[in-house]
Amino acid sequence: MGVSKTVRGMGASTVGDDLRCLIAADVDIVQARQTGRELAAEIGFSAGDQTVIAAAISEIARNILMYAKRGEVRFTKIIDGTRQGLIVVAQDDGPGIRDVSRAMQDGYSTSGGLGLGLPGARRLMDEFEVASSPGHGTRITMSKWKRSSA
Amino acid sequence: MEVPILKQGHYLIASIQSALSDADLSQLREALIARVGKFRARGVIVDVTALDVMDSFAVRTLRDIAHMARLRGAETVIVGIQPEVAFAMVQLGLTLKGIATALDLEEGLAFLDRQGHGRLENRQGHGRIDRG
Numbered sequence: 001m002g003v004s005k006t007v008r009g010m011g012a013s014t015v016g017d018d019l020r021c022l023i024a025a026d027v028d029i030v031q032a033r034q035t036g037r038e039l040a041a042e043i044g045f046s047a048g049d050q051t052v053i054a055a056a057i058s059e060i061a062r063n064i065l066m067y068a069k070r071g072e073v074r075f076t077k078i079i080d081g082t083r084q085g086l087i088v089v090a091q092d093d094g095p096g097i098r099d100v101s102r103a104m105q106d107g108y109s110t111s112g113g114l115g116l117g118l119p120g121a122r123r124l125m126d127e128f129e130v131a132s133s134p135g136h137g138t139r140i141t142m143s144k145w146k147r148s149s150a
Numbered sequence: 151m152e153v154p155i156l157k158q159g160h161y162l163i164a165s166i167q168s169a170l171s172d173a174d175l176s177q178l179r180e181a182l183i184a185r186v187g188k189f190r191a192r193g194v195i196v197d198v199t200a201l202d203v204m205d206s207f208a209v210r211t212l213r214d215i216a217h218m219a220r221l222r223g224a225e226t227v228i229v230g231i232q233p234e235v236a237f238a239m240v241q242l243g244l245t246l247k248g249i250a251t252a253l254d255l256e257e258g259l260a261f262l263d264r265q266g267h268g269r270l271e272n273r274q275g276h277g278r279i280d281r282g
Binding site: 047052055059106117121 | 169170171172173202203204205206207232233234235237238239241242243244
């Protein structure tokens with residue numbers, strides 16, 4: 001199994017400014033997922049997809065808090081042809097992930113958590129990419145496209 | 151944000167009103183487990199209708215509540231999981247194995263009553279606990 005889904009959304013045009021949420025306390029996780037949900041609603045994602053996106057944001061924001069103590073989550077609207085979507089980038093300067101492919105396996109955790117955060121978030125999103133190395137922080141980029149109403 | 155906990159007969163009902171932080175969830179766990187003893191409760195209902203998301207921390211805390219309450223002699227029912235929340239939980243791989251769930255508060259109360267948790271003489275019942 002590959003480590004990441006390719007984030008083709010990275011090549012798509014972004015629309016408008018980034019929204020940013022600093023993650024430094026547990027209440028920031030709630031704020032980040034609400035910010036993401038609001039942007040998803042603005043883009044026109046269904047209520048179900050809004051919840052899916054919020055859940056994925058919750059997991060990656062919690063990972064920042066657990067492993068790096070602080071970091072930030074950025075949200076950007078994207079357009080690729082007629083498709084619209086949302087990119088979420090979670091970035092920290094924490095200890096990094098020693099073994100990214102293991103971190104992507106269900107049930108693997110070095111924090112005593114359930115070990116479902118990263119693999120779970122990956123299942124929830126369309127595209128998912130982890131860039132990390134020990135001592136150099138972690139950047140998770142994930143995107144979801146709105147299903148066409150046609 | 152503190153979650154109000156109501157006492158109704160032998161049951162405790164925790165009705166979550168809004169999105170909760172991790173600290174709020176942990177506080178709810180402590181409060182419920184303390185009150186199971188204080189009020190000699192035999193059933194606990196956690197109403198999550200208002201929860202916007204059930205992520206891994208929320209699910210772990212609910213599982214802890216149910217297991218701790220059971221060790222203290224009370225059965226827990228989680229009620230009000232919304233359809234989109236259920237969908238996201240399944241995708242995340244989150245389950246509530248071994249923990250009773252019900253559609254809403256009314257069904258949750260009916261489940262505890264069927265189990266006999268409202269009565270002293272009959273603590274063993276047959277309900278819809280998902281043994282997974």
